Amino acid sequence: MTPPGRNSRTLSGYVESLLDYPRWVIERDVDFSNCSYHGTFTASAEQCTSCQFGEACRWLSLGQLSATPDAPLAELLGALTTAADYLQVRYGDNHEDRCNCETCLWLRKVRRFLRTQRN
Numbered sequence: 001m002t003p004p005g006r007n008s009r010t011l012s013g014y015v016e017s018l019l020d021y022p023r024w025v026i027e028r029d030v031d032f033s034n035c036s037y038h039g040t041f042t043a044s045a046e047q048c049t050s051c052q053f054g055e056a057c058r059w060l061s062l063g064q065l066s067a068t069p070d071a072p073l074a075e076l077l078g079a080l081t082t083a084a085d086y087l088q089v090r091y092g093d094n095h096e097d098r099c100n101c102e103t104c105l106w107l108r109k110v111r112r113f114l115r116t117q118r119n
């Protein structure tokens with residue numbers, strides 16, 4: 001085990017800050033008023049896996065885990081990828097390539113960042 005260096009800490013901090021936006025959007029999107037699990041995603045429950053908010057809810061639960069300062073970078077990047085896919089499907093697909101709304105700007109920034117992390 002190597003101690004976390006300055007770079008990895010900065011990188012994790014950056015990923016954390018990127019996660020703020022989808023966390024806000026998804027929390028706003030998901031309606032828990034009819035949820036018997038009170039928004040706690042339960043992978044074993046059929047109600048959760050077939051729920052229209054299932055993917056977003058699963059991510060929020062994951063996001064709460066990732067909100068700890070020591071979350072591994074791989075986990076944060078996974079959460080970021082899932083969030084980007086969610087926002088793309090739910091909001092991005094109807095937008096033009098050059099759209100400059102907050103979601104599209106976020107998606108482009110995150111896609112670019114994820115590409116640099118993949119190699």
Ligand SMILES: [Zn+2]
Nearest residue numbers: 095099101104
């Ligand atoms: Zn847009």
